Amino acid sequence: MTSVDTTGERGxxxxxxxxxxxxxxxxxxxxxxKLIEGQARGLQRMVDEEAYCIDILTQVSAMTKALESVxxxxxxxxxxxxxxxxxxESDEAANAxxxxxxxxxxxxVKS
Amino acid sequence: MTSVDTTGERGxxxxxxxxxxxxxxxxxxxxxxKLIEGQARGLQRMVDEEAYCIDILTQVSAMTKALESVxxxxxxxxxxxxxxxxxxESDEAANAxxxxxxxxxxxxVKS
Amino acid sequence: MTSVDTTGERGxxxxxxxxxxxxxxxxxxxxxxKLIEGQARGLQRMVDEEAYCIDILTQVSAMTKALESVxxxxxxxxxxxxxxxxxxESDEAANAxxxxxxxxxxxxVKS
Amino acid sequence: MTSVDTTGERGxxxxxxxxxxxxxxxxxxxxxxKLIEGQARGLQRMVDEEAYCIDILTQVSAMTKALESVxxxxxxxxxxxxxxxxxxESDEAANAxxxxxxxxxxxxVKS
Numbered sequence: 001m002t003s004v005d006t007t008g009e010r011g012x013x014x015x016x017x018x019x020x021x022x023x024x025x026x027x028x029x030x031x032x033x034k035l036i037e038g039q040a041r042g043l044q045r046m047v048d049e050e051a052y053c054i055d056i057l058t059q060v061s062a063m064t065k066a067l068e069s070v071x072x073x074x075x076x077x078x079x080x081x082x083x084x085x086x087x088x089e090s091d092e093a094a095n096a097x098x099x100x101x102x103x104x105x106x107x108x109v110k111s
Numbered sequence: 112m113t114s115v116d117t118t119g120e121r122g123x124x125x126x127x128x129x130x131x132x133x134x135x136x137x138x139x140x141x142x143x144x145k146l147i148e149g150q151a152r153g154l155q156r157m158v159d160e161e162a163y164c165i166d167i168l169t170q171v172s173a174m175t176k177a178l179e180s181v182x183x184x185x186x187x188x189x190x191x192x193x194x195x196x197x198x199x200e201s202d203e204a205a206n207a208x209x210x211x212x213x214x215x216x217x218x219x220v221k222s
Numbered sequence: 223m224t225s226v227d228t229t230g231e232r233g234x235x236x237x238x239x240x241x242x243x244x245x246x247x248x249x250x251x252x253x254x255x256k257l258i259e260g261q262a263r264g265l266q267r268m269v270d271e272e273a274y275c276i277d278i279l280t281q282v283s284a285m286t287k288a289l290e291s292v293x294x295x296x297x298x299x300x301x302x303x304x305x306x307x308x309x310x311e312s313d314e315a316a317n318a319x320x321x322x323x324x325x326x327x328x329x330x331v332k333s
Numbered sequence: 334m335t336s337v338d339t340t341g342e343r344g345x346x347x348x349x350x351x352x353x354x355x356x357x358x359x360x361x362x363x364x365x366x367k368l369i370e371g372q373a374r375g376l377q378r379m380v381d382e383e384a385y386c387i388d389i390l391t392q393v394s395a396m397t398k399a400l401e402s403v404x405x406x407x408x409x410x411x412x413x414x415x416x417x418x419x420x421x422e423s424d425e426a427a428n429a430x431x432x433x434x435x436x437x438x439x440x441x442v443k444s
Contacts, residue, residue: 026158026161029158033155036151037148040144040147040151043181044141044148047140047141048137048141050137053185053193054211054214054215056185057189057218057219060178060181060185061182061215061218061219062222063178064175064178064182064219064222067171067174067175067178068171068175068222068442068443070171071168071171072439074167074168075164075168077164078164079431079434079435080427080428083412083420083431084431087416087417087421088421094413094417094420098412098413098417099409100165101165102405102408102409102412103165104165104168104172105405105408105438105441107168107172108171108172108175108442109405109441109442110333110401111173111176179332182331183324183328183331187320187321190305190324191316191317194305195320198305198309199309202306205302206302209301209305210298212301213294213297213301216297216327216331217294220290220294220330220331221443221444222443248380248383251380252380252381255376256377259370259373259374262366262367262369266366266370269359269366270359270363272359276411276434276437278407279404279407279408279411279440282403282407282441283440283441283444284444286400286401286404286441289397290393290444292376293394293397296386296393297386300390304386322387323387326387326390326391326394329390330390330393330394333394333397333398333401
């Protein structure tokens with residue numbers, strides 16, 4: 001989770017926010033989102049087969065947790081890259097990135 | 112959201128929790144879960160195309176909210192049917208269903 | 223239907239939902255809320271003494287959990303009493319109480 | 334070191350993490366925590382007077398939101414100061430502070 005982006009392989013040269021720091025983890029995040037997609041399909045099946053409500057709710061909670069965990073992972077990478085880079089750029093850049101991250105965190109906390 | 116339960120087609124005759132009360136709403140829930148499945152695919156695309164982290168997080172929050180809302184809808188139907196029916200059966204049945212519902216609610220609150 | 227419960231008439235004899243069901247647990251809830259009040263004071267002290275932010279946040283999370291747990295406890299008692307009683311009264315009463323409980327649950331889940 | 338932080342009166346000279354960046358906001362946070370303490374007392378009164386459960390739950394949700402909002406405010410200041418400062422120090426310092434902040438964020442999201 002920590003590492004940070006060591007070299008130039010992120011294709012950073014020139015184009016704005018390419019990379020965003022999670023490239024190395026891209027596959028991992030896609031894999032986790034595929035599992036979540038599968039959970040959404042599993043839930044449709046459960047509803048269709050009229051599974052017991054409480055059992056469906058247990059799966060809804062599990063899926064919510066999995067999704068939250070992906071969100072926190074993405075945020076972690078974002079902080080380790082974009083926020084840290086902005087901090088090294090200037091106070092304005094740092095404040096802007098922190099404000100933006102805080103808005104995302106607030107949405108995660110409230111959702 | 113409230114009563115539902117149209118008639119005898121729930122196969123209620125005798126066997127405990129068949130039907131589970133959300134039959135009339137089944138299609139609505141499946142539709143909403145299909146949208147959520149689509150959001151999970153959209154997120155994979157965003158990660159794959161290396162969209163900006165904060166934009167991905169905004170989608171994660173939207174998807175979490177949609178999922179939570181399905182959970183609350185299912186819970187509503189469950190309370191209107193299973194919990195209410197159990198209350199009419201006996202104190203023991205009522206307490207058991209309330210305890211079970213509270214466990215599901217606790218998981219929703221904490222997830 | 224809201225406040226109700228004026229005095230000694232809580233002996234339940236006959237009148238629907240007087241008492242609100244949590245009398246036996248009243249002291250327990252007040253004790254837990256006193257602890258939470260103490261946590262709020264402890265947080266003021268930490269901020270005043272400029273404790274480390276992360277340590278303060280740990281206490282904020284602990285206090286939030288304690289508060290949530292009181293909310294879930296009150297909801298449990300409410301369901302075991304008011305919702306169950308309403309279910310025995312009529313469909314309308316049941317639906318009204320379930321709707322009302324669902325609104326409270328939604329606020330708990332989103333807060 | 335970004336916004337806030339007026340001068341040297343933070344007693345920074347030498348001791349590790351004195352100050353923590355939220356000094357200017359200290360009074361604001363203490364005021365908000367005092368209100369939260371008042372809410373905890375109000376809840377005790379409501380339980381003692383046997384207010385209607387749902388009304389108590391509404392207050393519990395309001396208090397939870399207020400507390401969450403204090404947590405997010407403290408986190409914002411922490412990110413603007415400690416995390417930004419660490420980012421300027423070294424990669425190791427940055428990673429350590431981001432990891433620590435993420436743990437606090439995870440607790441906030443899950444509580």
